[in-house]
Amino acid sequence: xxxxxxxxxxxxxxxxxxxxxxxxxxxxxxxxxxxxxxxxxxxxxxxxxxxxxxxxxxxxxxxxxxxxxxxxxxxxxxxxxxxxxxxxxxxxxxxxxxxxxxxxxxxxxxxxxxxxxxxxxxxxxxxxxxxxxxxxxxxxxxxxxxxxxxxxxxxxxxxxxxxxxxxxxxxxxxxxxxxxxxxxxxxxxxxxxxxxxxxxxxxxxxxxxxxxxxxxxxxxxxxxxxxxxxxxxxxxxxxxxxxxxxxxxxxxxxxxxxxxxxxxxxxxxxxxxxxxxxxxxxxxxxxxxxxxxxxxxxxxxxxxxxxxxxxxxxxxxxx
Amino acid sequence: xxxxxxxxxxxxxxxxxxxxxxxxxxxxxxxxxxxxxxxxxxxxxxxxxxxxxxxxxxxxxxxxxxxxxxxxxxxxxxxxxxxxxxxxxxxxxxxxxxxxxxxxxxxxxxxxxxxxxxxxxxxxxxxxxxxxxxxxxxxxxxxxxxxxxxxxxxxxxxxxxxxxxxxxxxxxxxxxxxxxxxxxxxxxxxxxxxxxxxxxxxxxxxxxxxxxxxxxxxxxxxxxxxxxxxxxxxxxxxxxxxxxxxxxxxxxxxxxxxxxxxxxxxxxxxxxxxxxxxxxxx
Amino acid sequence: xxxxxxxxxxxxxxxxxxxxxxxxxxxxxxxxxxxxxxxxxxxxxxxxxxxxxxxxxxxxxxxxxxxxxxxxxxxxxxxxxxxxxxxxxxxxxxxxxxxxxxxxxxxxxxxxxxxxxxxxxxxxxxxxxxxxxxxxxxxxxxxxxxxxxxxxxxxxxxxxxxxxxxxxxxxxxxxxxxxxxxxxxxxxxxxxxxxxxxxxxxxxxxxxxxxxxxxxxxxxxxxxxxxxxxxxxxxxxxxxxxxxxxxxxxxxxxxxxxxxxxxxxxxxxxxxxxxxxxxxxxxxxxxxxxxxxxxxxxxxxxxxxxxxxxxxxxxx
Numbered sequence: 001x002x003x004x005x006x007x008x009x010x011x012x013x014x015x016x017x018x019x020x021x022x023x024x025x026x027x028x029x030x031x032x033x034x035x036x037x038x039x040x041x042x043x044x045x046x047x048x049x050x051x052x053x054x055x056x057x058x059x060x061x062x063x064x065x066x067x068x069x070x071x072x073x074x075x076x077x078x079x080x081x082x083x084x085x086x087x088x089x090x091x092x093x094x095x096x097x098x099x100x101x102x103x104x105x106x107x108x109x110x111x112x113x114x115x116x117x118x119x120x121x122x123x124x125x126x127x128x129x130x131x132x133x134x135x136x137x138x139x140x141x142x143x144x145x146x147x148x149x150x151x152x153x154x155x156x157x158x159x160x161x162x163x164x165x166x167x168x169x170x171x172x173x174x175x176x177x178x179x180x181x182x183x184x185x186x187x188x189x190x191x192x193x194x195x196x197x198x199x200x201x202x203x204x205x206x207x208x209x210x211x212x213x214x215x216x217x218x219x220x221x222x223x224x225x226x227x228x229x230x231x232x233x234x235x236x237x238x239x240x241x242x243x244x245x246x247x248x249x250x251x252x253x254x255x256x257x258x259x260x261x262x263x264x265x266x267x268x269x270x271x272x273x274x275x276x277x278x279x280x281x282x283x284x285x286x287x288x289x290x291x292x293x294x295x296x297x298x299x300x301x302x303x304x305x306x307x308x309x310x311x312x313x314x315x316x317x318x319x
Numbered sequence: 320x321x322x323x324x325x326x327x328x329x330x331x332x333x334x335x336x337x338x339x340x341x342x343x344x345x346x347x348x349x350x351x352x353x354x355x356x357x358x359x360x361x362x363x364x365x366x367x368x369x370x371x372x373x374x375x376x377x378x379x380x381x382x383x384x385x386x387x388x389x390x391x392x393x394x395x396x397x398x399x400x401x402x403x404x405x406x407x408x409x410x411x412x413x414x415x416x417x418x419x420x421x422x423x424x425x426x427x428x429x430x431x432x433x434x435x436x437x438x439x440x441x442x443x444x445x446x447x448x449x450x451x452x453x454x455x456x457x458x459x460x461x462x463x464x465x466x467x468x469x470x471x472x473x474x475x476x477x478x479x480x481x482x483x484x485x486x487x488x489x490x491x492x493x494x495x496x497x498x499x500x501x502x503x504x505x506x507x508x509x510x511x512x513x514x515x516x517x518x519x520x521x522x523x524x525x526x527x528x529x530x531x532x533x534x535x536x537x538x539x540x541x542x543x544x545x546x547x548x549x550x551x552x553x554x555x556x557x558x559x560x561x562x563x564x565x566x567x568x569x570x571x572x573x574x575x576x577x578x579x580x581x582x583x584x585x586x587x588x589x590x591x592x593x594x595x596x597x598x599x600x601x
Numbered sequence: 602x603x604x605x606x607x608x609x610x611x612x613x614x615x616x617x618x619x620x621x622x623x624x625x626x627x628x629x630x631x632x633x634x635x636x637x638x639x640x641x642x643x644x645x646x647x648x649x650x651x652x653x654x655x656x657x658x659x660x661x662x663x664x665x666x667x668x669x670x671x672x673x674x675x676x677x678x679x680x681x682x683x684x685x686x687x688x689x690x691x692x693x694x695x696x697x698x699x700x701x702x703x704x705x706x707x708x709x710x711x712x713x714x715x716x717x718x719x720x721x722x723x724x725x726x727x728x729x730x731x732x733x734x735x736x737x738x739x740x741x742x743x744x745x746x747x748x749x750x751x752x753x754x755x756x757x758x759x760x761x762x763x764x765x766x767x768x769x770x771x772x773x774x775x776x777x778x779x780x781x782x783x784x785x786x787x788x789x790x791x792x793x794x795x796x797x798x799x800x801x802x803x804x805x806x807x808x809x810x811x812x813x814x815x816x817x818x819x820x821x822x823x824x825x826x827x828x829x830x831x832x833x834x835x836x837x838x839x840x841x842x843x844x845x846x847x848x849x850x851x852x853x854x855x856x857x858x859x860x861x862x863x864x865x866x867x868x869x870x871x872x873x874x875x876x877x878x879x880x881x882x883x884x885x886x887x888x889x890x891x892x893x894x895x896x897x898x899x900x901x902x903x904x905x906x907x908x909x910x911x912x913x914x915x916x917x
Contacts, residue, residue, distance in 0.1 A: 036428065038442075044452075116357060136546075138575045303451070305451060
């Protein structure tokens, strides 16, 4: 600074003023930009701290110690119980099941669209994928409620414990999640496949591979990191999906009775987001903190997913 | 192909012919497999596409009669969505007004000022994590911080601030891309003319990055229109009599919340049809 | 590029929304013009207008009355913005306590043993609500249920309508969530203090009074509880409880037990717009609205009956 002002004295007065002013405004701008950039760190820390503080506070209540070990969520009973395992199970089951359905389908669609499809297929399908990637989840949930649920009610009535409620539950939620995450996974997979250089394909074909061998042995392995990222991204979306799934789950706070069976998928059932959505606004005391804890669990799960996808991305060859 | 045919037509020893037969069988098998695989891929794509098109057609068939019905857009009464459209636009405009300067500033810092180092890594990691936070969890956070602790109650302001948290990482990413894409020569040219960094950014980088910035704004706008879960606990699901004001402290709903809400208290399917149809064009 | 398409689509949606807004704008002109005469009549009424923003919310049973009263109040007093969330009694109390709402509507008294933190809430009693046990129209031949029968159904002991004199049909039990004031009242005064404990595939939960009504109408063999007003407006079959009809005369004497006092809780004493609005709901101005939505006046109920519903203050 001192050297600068000595310099400034040497040059003409007006010029020095202008320089000083512009340097000052440069510093102010720098500061403002830095604050804005730090803000995003502050927000994410705030989310962890506020949710974590409110959620973990529930464990002050000794009745909450079975949070991760019991499936009995009965906060208003005379002897309250806060077992959230049922909610967590619901989220995990629907997410895994929908991912298992989506992954092969999405990879097939992405492979077809990048490697084989005639031009018009891409022209037609890509905008459609885009529309569905940004589709409001309530719209899908609403469609599920008026189209899918009545249809499933008829279809699944024989294997469901209650014919009137056969259309709702994990089964319907899985279908909804498939529709929700399929476009995302396909889009990201297409990007991953397109990132594989043409030379990889040419090398494989030059060795005499059929097109399928080329895809199987050259393109898919080369794009594996990107494809894995696509699946993790889909899972992140699926586990946090609230409204669409809540509309077709319609459960209260309990898992169905009896041992785990096919019938579980075709009766009102539960997951984390549905519980928060339906019960948070009325809850008080330990129960209220319990829903913050569920939100915190959701936050941790999606955080782990993000870490996983970062790890995978760091190992990818082509970006 | 022609080479193989040549081999098969040449007369040779029995071993040669055997080898040729085996090669032909292999080729045939590979071709059959290739065809089967292609067919499976095509069928899977067809099924996926069918699913999407059925949904779009269903929405269009059920929705268009309401879209073209002027009563649907009325200001008052049941089965009209005038207030919801206004609220959606209100939340959209005001959340963008707050979002753009903040996200753009952060992007400028990351691209123009920051040196590669732990701070940039942390900011990028924070942005990625925030982008992955489920919107319902953001809703809980918004309720806790903006509605309760800061005392804004269920209000448009709480909703706008929650939307800021939701859209910040998305916009930051897109703005960064836009700034990075400005050529280095242009920047250096600006600096060589003796202008300060901030002056160079204002006069050279931002104008060149404008198309990319607009892309970012539009994409984050799409997220605002579609969002519901983050808003249910922060802006509420009810309207005062007069929603056509700029008052940020009143509780309102928007189109997506309205659909969700009608699902729980609606008395007729018809009203839901009304609301949903808005999304046909979306 | 994919994003090109998405941008095009979003821009189309935005353009559509703006065009629609313009269309709505012209409508708004009409409504404000028509509400101006109403505002002038306000000056002739003796009620005091307050300006400001008021967030109310909670009970879905009281909701329709509060909504209608809010609309009438805002028509009279321009500058007052009142919203009514339909989220359940528990949500009303919690909102008032945590500051997300200014007025919390509730079907039942604050339970200070369960929620000692709610001691900062002030009770404003506004009306009396009558509930009813309702059944789906498929259930023919059932007009009366005893408290014991209802208790058996809601604790899962009775699962078929045959057992209570109806057709051979599975009972589909519909509940309200735990925080619901309607459910609290039901458990306290119909089930005699027993908690609902039915679960399983034939049991479901409906979030609001309106949701209960649509579900009972839709689900074969359904039973639920709702306000008499919602039941009437949705043409649901109301059953007698212990031989008593859900009518005003039986409520006044507390012969029919399934009713409760409606409250509008505020944090501390109500002031300004909140006070003015609560007075409007319970005062003479709101009388016709209360009647329209099937609420009884507090003054019409015998003091013994009121005392029976009011929790005894704990001494010591």
